[in-house]
Amino acid sequence: MVGFNNSHRPSKRLGQNFLLDQSIASEIVSSIRPSETDTVLEPGPGHGTLTRLLREKAGKVVAVEKDPFLVRELRQTFKDHPNVVIVEGDVLKISPLPDFNKIVSTPPYYLSSKLALFLSKSKFDVAGIVFQKEFGERLLAEPGTKEYGRLTVSVRRRLSIEKIRGIPRTSFHPRPKVDSILLRLTLQEAVRKLNEPLFEEIVRGVFTQRRRVLKGALLHFLTKKLGRETGRRILSEITLPDVRVYQLSIAQLEDLSIQLDPRMAGRITSEE
Secondary structure, eight states: OOOOOTTOOOOTTTTOOEEOOHHHHHHHHHTTOOOTTOEEEEEOOTTTHHHHHHHHHSSEEEEEEOOHHHHHHHHHHTTTOTTEEEEESOTTTOSSOOOOSEEEEOOOGGGHHHHHHHHHTSOOSEEEEEEEHHHHHHHHOOTTSTTOSHHHHHHHTTEEEEEEEEEOGGGEESOOSSOEEEEEEEEOSOOOOOOHHHHHHHHHHHGGGTTSBHHHHHHHHHHHHHOHHHHHHHHHHSOOOSSBGGGOOHHHHHHHHHHHGGGSTTTOOOOO
């Protein structure tokens, strides 16, 4: 087990749960196979449990920490290790981030969605991320399951995701109320070129009615955006699979976006 500075009380506001189990820490680091040619980004290093292991295997570690107390502690801990760079701030707000090609993290659970979407829009070789188990299962979900949804589509369209192992709640301090899961994420080799704002708008719109048959959900979406008459006309011009929204594969959603693009050019803007 890893020891911590007793003068630091974990922050509930920052969602801090620190990894205790050294063997699991080693598995997390091993999941990205760090080497001397790699620069590893570590969002939320905490007390440096993973950072210590990364320092020994990676060419460079960029650890981004939001908690000022932990930033001071980390800078003191790694002051004699020039291959470790401690950056103070929110990894989702720092722009530009230092260059990196691999990522490893045990982030606060409340950041899971934002971090997953951030990764889906980043360029890297491989990431090893610990998520809340339930959230991780949403990322791994297949069409037709109750866990499958808009988040699954948005992330999996760009990332391949593999389960490495489950992590019990007893591995953290303070102990969370749920178990965790370690996932390995890599970029998809090929992503179809689409009107991205339109694709995201369609996915957002139809998944608000995920249990409805696609035709009905899409008519509702088109009516809301363009009016019922225009919506009906567009539906008559395109080919739809006879399935419910939550049964749609990512490829089918891409096909839908491609069909709608010329019929809706300039008529829908993203509501990010």
